[in-house]
Every structure is written in structure tokens, then in C-alpha cells.
Amino acid sequence: xxxxxVVFDIGGVLIEESGALARDIVAEKHGFDSGDFKDYAxxxxxxxxxGELEAEDFFKGLVDELxxxxxxxxxxxxxxAAREESSKINDVVKEAVDALAGVxxxxxxxxxxxLLGVLSDSTCLNERCSARKNCYGPFDFKILSNEVGSxxxxxxxxxxxxxxxxxxxxxxxxxxxxDDELENLVPAKELGIKTILFEDAxxxxxxxxxxxxxI
Numbered sequence: 001x002x003x004x005x006v007v008f009d010i011g012g013v014l015i016e017e018s019g020a021l022a023r024d025i026v027a028e029k030h031g032f033d034s035g036d037f038k039d040y041a042x043x044x045x046x047x048x049x050x051g052e053l054e055a056e057d058f059f060k061g062l063v064d065e066l067x068x069x070x071x072x073x074x075x076x077x078x079x080x081a082a083r084e085e086s087s088k089i090n091d092v093v094k095e096a097v098d099a100l101a102g103v104x105x106x107x108x109x110x111x112x113x114x115l116l117g118v119l120s121d122s123t124c125l126n127e128r129c130s131a132r133k134n135c136y137g138p139f140d141f142k143i144l145s146n147e148v149g150s151x152x153x154x155x156x157x158x159x160x161x162x163x164x165x166x167x168x169x170x171x172x173x174x175x176x177x178x179d180d181e182l183e184n185l186v187p188a189k190e191l192g193i194k195t196i197l198f199e200d201a202x203x204x205x206x207x208x209x210x211x212x213x214x215i
Contacts, residue, residue, distance in 0.1 A: 005115035005175040012180035013198045017087035025082040027098040051146035087131040092201035101138035105143040118142035
């Protein structure tokens with residue numbers, strides 16, 4: 001069946017980002033252990049992804065747990081700066097997204113005109129980073145975990161995606177979902193959505209071509 005829609009994960013696919021590097025930057029600046037920061041973040045990651053923790057609350061909890069002599073508001077700003085330093089858009093993936101959307105390239109060429117969507121785990125802080133803010137332009141819709149109160153691979157996220165596609169007259173088997181985590185592809189595949197496990201941009205493009213996507 002002809003592919004009409006391509007849905008992307010963001011972190012690890014369209015955006016190369018390192019939470020570990022950002023944690024190291026902030027921890028070193030304020031003189032606390034990056035491993036303790038990692039342990040705290042891991043315990044609270046699901047709540048952050050589901051939008052249950054605002055930025056100030058997340059870092060206030062870190063201050064309290066580690067006994068830090070710094071305000072949560074300062075940590076918020078330092079974290080955003082660290083994420084800016086450690087995140088960048090994958091230019092090859094971005095070019096592929098633009099081609100699928102029919103955005104003119106530097107050569108003025110137009111390719112496909114596919115329905116494009118986002119299905120991604122995120123947090124309120126991630127969404128304030130410029131790499132995230134600047135990446136959504138070509139997409140027709142986005143489903144973000146912190147906005148819908150569910151994260152991958154929970155079935156609720158994929159149910160929302162299914163309704164979005166069907167509401168735009170796209171059958172589930174006419175859609176492709178791209179993610180860098182195998183477990184996140186399983187619920188999509190169970191719904192009949194085609195899937196691609198992202199390893200690198202070149203492999204992703206070749207796999208899209210194998211599915212008949214013009215790119």
C-alpha cells in the first residue's frame with residue numbers, strides 16, 4: 001500500500017542531544033556529582049515526560065535531595081544553556097523531512113508532499129531549547145508526551161496517533177513511524193503502521209525508499 005504519512009521521533013532522530021553531557025556541564029558548574037544527578041533524573045523521568053513535573057519543581061526536588069546551595073531557577077537557566085550546547089539538528093534528517101514535506105531545497109527542487117507528524121517523548125524544558133523549537137516547521141501535527149500525559153511505548157500515545165492519522169484520511173497501513181528505540185516501534189507495528197528503526201540518516205533514507213517513499 002502506498003505510503004501517505006511519515007511520523008518521526010525527535011530526540012535521537014531529528015535532533016542529536018545528550019542529556020548526559022548536559023548533566024555533566026551543570027554538575028561541574030555547581031560542584032555536585034553528575035551520577036547523583038543522573039539517578040535523580042532517572043527516578044523522575046517518567047513524570048517529566050508526562051508533564052507532571054514543571055521545570056522549577058524538577059530542579060527544586062534536585063536541590064532538596066542533594067542539599068545544593070543554589071536556587072532551582074538558576075539550575076533551570078543553566079540546564080537550558082547546557083541543552084543548547086549539547087543539542088543540534090541532524091542536517092541530513094532535516095533535509096529528508098523538508099524533501100518529504102515539499103519544502104524547496106537550495107536548488108529549488110520540490111519532491112514529495114507527504115503528511116508529516118511527530119510522535120515524541122519530551123519535557124517542558126526540552127521544548128524551550130532552540131533545537132526543539134526550530135524543528136517543527138515542516139510537520140503537519142505533533143504529539144508530545146508532556147502535552148498528552150503519556151509516553152512511549154504506552155498504548156495511549158499510539159491511540160492518539162491513530163486518531164490523528166484517521167482524522168486526516170490516512171489509513172494506519174499507509175503510515176510509517178521512525179524511532180531510534182525498538183520498543184517504541186512495537187505498539188505502532190501492532191496497529192498496522194509501518195516502522196523503521198533509526199540507526200543513522202542514510203539507513204533511514206534507504207529504508208524509506210524500500211517502502212516506496214519518494215525522497
